[in-house]
Amino acid sequence: xxxxxxxxxxxxxxxxxxxxxxxxxxxxxxxxxxxxxxxxxxxxxxxxxxxxxxxxxxxxxxxxxxxxxxxxxxxxxxxxxxxxxxxxxxxxxxxxxxxxxxxxxxxxxxx
Amino acid sequence: xxxxxxxxxxxxxxxxxxxxxxxxxxxxxxxxxxxxxxxxxxxxxxxxxxxxxxxxxxxxxxxxxxxxxxxxxxxxxxxxxxxxxxxxxxxxxxxxxxxxxxxxxxxxxxxxxxx
Numbered sequence: 001x002x003x004x005x006x007x008x009x010x011x012x013x014x015x016x017x018x019x020x021x022x023x024x025x026x027x028x029x030x031x032x033x034x035x036x037x038x039x040x041x042x043x044x045x046x047x048x049x050x051x052x053x054x055x056x057x058x059x060x061x062x063x064x065x066x067x068x069x070x071x072x073x074x075x076x077x078x079x080x081x082x083x084x085x086x087x088x089x090x091x092x093x094x095x096x097x098x099x100x101x102x103x104x105x106x107x108x109x110x111x
Numbered sequence: 112x113x114x115x116x117x118x119x120x121x122x123x124x125x126x127x128x129x130x131x132x133x134x135x136x137x138x139x140x141x142x143x144x145x146x147x148x149x150x151x152x153x154x155x156x157x158x159x160x161x162x163x164x165x166x167x168x169x170x171x172x173x174x175x176x177x178x179x180x181x182x183x184x185x186x187x188x189x190x191x192x193x194x195x196x197x198x199x200x201x202x203x204x205x206x207x208x209x210x211x212x213x214x215x216x217x218x219x220x221x222x223x224x225x226x
Contacts, residue, residue: 031213042203043154043217045112088153097142097207099215101154 002026002093006102013110018076020105022089027070033090033099034063034074043088046074076107084109113138113206115218123224124194131190132221134204139184142207144215145177149200157202160187194225 003025012018024032030051035043049056049063049072056063062075072089086104093100114137124130134143143160158166158179166179181187191198204218 033214035217040222042219043205045214045216048214092213097213097215098144098156098159100156103153 002029002091002100004089004091004100004102006087006089006105008103009106009108011108011110012079014079014081016079018074018079018083018107018109020074020076020087020089020107022072022074022102024070024072024089024091026091026093027067029091029093031092032063032065032072034061035088035090035101037086037088037104039085046087079107079109081109081111083107112216113140115204115206115216117202117204117218117221119221120219121222121224123226125226126195128194129190129192130194130223131188132202132204132223134187134189134218136185136206140206140208141184142215143181143187144205144207145179145187145189146203146205146217147200148203148220154203157189160189191223194223196225199223199225 005023031048033048034046036046037043049065060077064073086106088104089102090099116135118133145157146154148154156169157172158168160166160179160181162181178190201220201222203220205215207215
């Protein structure tokens with residue numbers, strides 16, 4: 001079955017770029033997703049990428065997909081203190097629209 | 112995207128009791144799911160709530176412990192039965208629609224503490 005792995009922590013300075021990485025195992029995944037969870041809040045869908053794309057850009061967010069290596073990354077340009085949160089990557093598994101989530105990467109942005 | 116609300120937002124319960132969590136969506140949706148997020152952990156899918164039929168449970172979760180109802184396309188409930196401290200978690204409802212990009216949208220979650 002599908003397995004999704006992420007590094008647990010990332011610390012950057014305000015204004016720098018952040019890169020959060022994710023690996024997955026199921027090459028048949030059609031879409032891959034990035035979610036953001038702020039302290040005490042639910043999950044917010046940040047962006048997604050279709051499996052036939054290599055890159056997707058949305059304002060400060062850039063998603064890169066390397067299908068050969070089954071590697072997904074989320075780059076946040078000009079990181080702000082408001083970007084401090086836990087970021088989850090997610091991939092579909094089995095049928096029925098179910099998602100499996102990575103462990104989450106806690107991003108800490110220092111002024 | 113759909114607007115999803117959950118009740119209660121948080122609760123503190125005694126061991127051995129049960130709590131029912133409600134999830135309400137502002138539009139009809141095809142799929143509704145229930146997840147658990149234990150402290151400091153990722154999300155684990157409990158079950159898919161099926162409208163008009165029994166929920167489909169993931170490995171490790173059973174109907175007796177987590178009964179689920181879905182009477183229509185905008186509402187579902189999850190009950191956490193005979194609670195123990197190990198059930199202390201955030202419980203999240205999510206919705207999806209196969210007509211779009213298979214993305215799921217999440218409710219704000221219910222933070223449950225069992226003493």
